[in-house]
Amino acid sequence: MHNLLIFRGEIILLTLLMKAYKSFSISSLFTLLSFLLILGNTQDIHAAKIFQQVTEYKGEVVNSNTGDPVPSAFISVEGTNISTVTNSEGEFSLKVPGNVTSGLVTISNLGYQSKSLPLDSFQRENTRIELAESVEELSEVSIFTATDAKALVRKMFAKAGDNLVDEPAVMTAFYREAIRKRNRNVSLSEAVLKIYKKPYTTPSKDEISVSKARKSVDYERLDTMALKLRGGPFNNLYSDLLKYPEYFFQPEELDDYTFTFDDPAFINNKYLYVVNFEMKDKSYPWYYGKLFIDAETNALVKASYNLNVDNRKIASSMFVRKKPSGVRLYPINVSYEVNYRENDGKWYFGYGSAELEFVVNWKRKLFNSRYTVNSEMAVTDWQTSSGNRIKRDDTFINNAVIMEDDVSGFTDSQFWGDDNIIEPEKSIQNAIEKIQRQMLMDL
Secondary structure: OHHHHHHHHHHOEEEEEEOOHHHOOHHHHHHHHHHHHHHHHHHHHHHHHHHOOEEEEEEEEEEOOOOOEOOOOEEEEOOOOOEEEOOOOOEEEEEEEOOOOOOEEEEEOOOEOOEEEEHHHOOOOOEEEEEOEOOOOHHHOOOOOOOOHHHHHHHHHHOHHHHEOOOOEEEEEEEEEEEEEOOEEEEEEEEEEEEEEOOOOOOOOOEEEEEEEEEEEOHHHHOOEEEEEEOOHHHHHOOOOOOOHHHOOOHHHHHHEEEEEOOOEEEOOEEEEEEEEEEOOOOOOEEEEEEEEEOOOOOEEEEEEEEEOOOHHHHHHHHEEEOOOOEEEEEEEEEEEEEEEEEOOEEEEEEEEEEEEEEEEEOOOOOOEEEEEEEEEEEEEEEEOOOOOOOOOOOEEOOOOOHHHHOOOOOOOOOOOOOOOOOOOHHHHHHHHHHHHHHHHOO
16 A cells, blocks of 8 residues: 555656756847747737637636635536636636537536526626525435445445446646745646546556647746656546546555545535545555545545645655755645546546645755645546547657646737636736746846
8 A cells, every 4th residue: 555655656746956047048048038929929820710719708606605706616518518617716717619609507516506507698707606505404315325435435436437438538628737935926837738538447548648838937936946746737637536546545445444424415416425534554644535426326526635744754755856955845735636527427537636735944044945836637628539549749748747847838818719728816827927027127
């Protein structure tokens, strides 16, 4: 079991390197910027053509009682595979083909009553959607018949082949990776991806290619250090614990965990068992969290879990690949979430997120630094494929990718074309604009 944890740590690696951006000459930077501007103009023409074919609706999803934003709410157009997710401020951007002018849009999130609204009620800007908290007394619902939490989880794995879309699929996904020093963003990478999802019943690993990407880094906020995440979107993809149980727990390893029932839940008109789990052996970093399982089909709907990293020495060896001498670096928070979506009675991977918080201690320095790495990936469209051999090209990335180093782009507002993305948070967008202004001032 602990070998499994260490192997997972090799997938999610952080590299700590001395910053070297000052080695770039002004002429080299100008050449780089010129290339980006030329590329941007070309993309503008392409995007303008695309934008004539889509309609974009923007707005926010809020709590009907408090007015607080509802983050990670899932928004989908019924009868299609078009969807998006609200950001941490409850904001969304939904793009639909221009020929789709009617239909229902479903908005759902755990703990809230789902809502379906006609598409023609959405506005181009400032659409406000209020979700009411779910207050139904679920403990009295007769559909909850399971009495053994571990047996329920075992059944969840056994029925995965029936519940999941078990044929090759090509998914369009939006990926965002942000690194913050304390509360300030210092690095942002975003990309539209193509995920070549392999059947759940095969051991073949999924593949990813990059359709569009951009990044910005504010090196001045990084002091003398640059913190980078290795693996990029594969970290979120591998959180799919039904496809990749080897990074988490497998059916034959359930005896290594304690399972208990929590209060049941209700989401998207489905009754869910909530199962708490926790590793028994706590001599090494150990997993704990919750599984949300459909009471009718035993399908996994959502999983949220953490890695206890109180053992700093071992936790650091799991996550840190390189660091300068005189520096102690260790994680203080490691958490993951994965959500599955339903289409015609079958479930597929829909959303994955990861948050890792690290403390950096320098020798002979009074104060430490704290960094938080957030990554999330949302599937915004998908279709089954014939399963023909994938023709790989230079847009494909491997599971050791460092997005901050391997992607490039710019902040043009039309860059994303008709792709559904997670609406940028104001703070992140401001960080990008500041970085762009600073680069121009340095010329």
